[in-house]
Amino acid sequence: QLWLKRIAALQLTVSLALSAIHPDLFEASRDVLEFCCKPDFHKGRTHEWASRWNSVFSALTVICDRKTPPHTDSHGRTNYMDALVSLGTAAKPKLFFKELNASFFYKPGTVLFFSGRGWTHEVGDWSGGQRVCYASYVRPEILEAHRSSVSGWSIRV
Ligand SMILES: *[C@@H]1O[C@H](CO)[C@@H](O)[C@H](O)[C@H]1NC(C)=O
Numbered sequence: 001q002l003w004l005k006r007i008a009a010l011q012l013t014v015s016l017a018l019s020a021i022h023p024d025l026f027e028a029s030r031d032v033l034e035f036c037c038k039p040d041f042h043k044g045r046t047h048e049w050a051s052r053w054n055s056v057f058s059a060l061t062v063i064c065d066r067k068t069p070p071h072t073d074s075h076g077r078t079n080y081m082d083a084l085v086s087l088g089t090a091a092k093p094k095l096f097f098k099e100l101n102a103s104f105f106y107k108p109g110t111v112l113f114f115s116g117r118g119w120t121h122e123v124g125d126w127s128g129g130q131r132v133c134y135a136s137y138v139r140p141e142i143l144e145a146h147r148s149s150v151s152g153w154s155i156r157v
Contacts, residue, residue, distance in 0.1 A: 018083065021081060028149070056138070060137075077150075090107070090127075092127040093131055099120060
């Protein structure tokens, strides 16, 4: 199952990119995932599913052939980064940020990291082809359930 392997590789890649962009978020989320992989600490099959999860992000949304109206993500935190991977054959997808009054080209193969809670974002008409987006998020509830939190914004320079 080639596509499953490709998705796994993609998940791993966005996770590694997060480790460079927002190390605190990466480490907190990775520690929780590692904990969930330990069979002794959980009832049921949590460790089995956690061991198969190739990403430090705790949620994944797949968007296919849909416009995305302007919104901010209610589940995130302003200092967290989401990863949006653009795939498919869409001709001219663009991601518009309201507060910046600016659009970013978002052609298939592009990955954008930004705070989906902090910035109002929108994808309008993409001028033909198939639009596919894999959006990865860290859910704050999952970190908090493990008494972990992330207060920083990104890399310290
Ligand atoms: C947003 O940018 C466009 C040009 O790209 C400009 O015409 C428009 O006035 C700007 N809107 C605001 C609210 O600044």
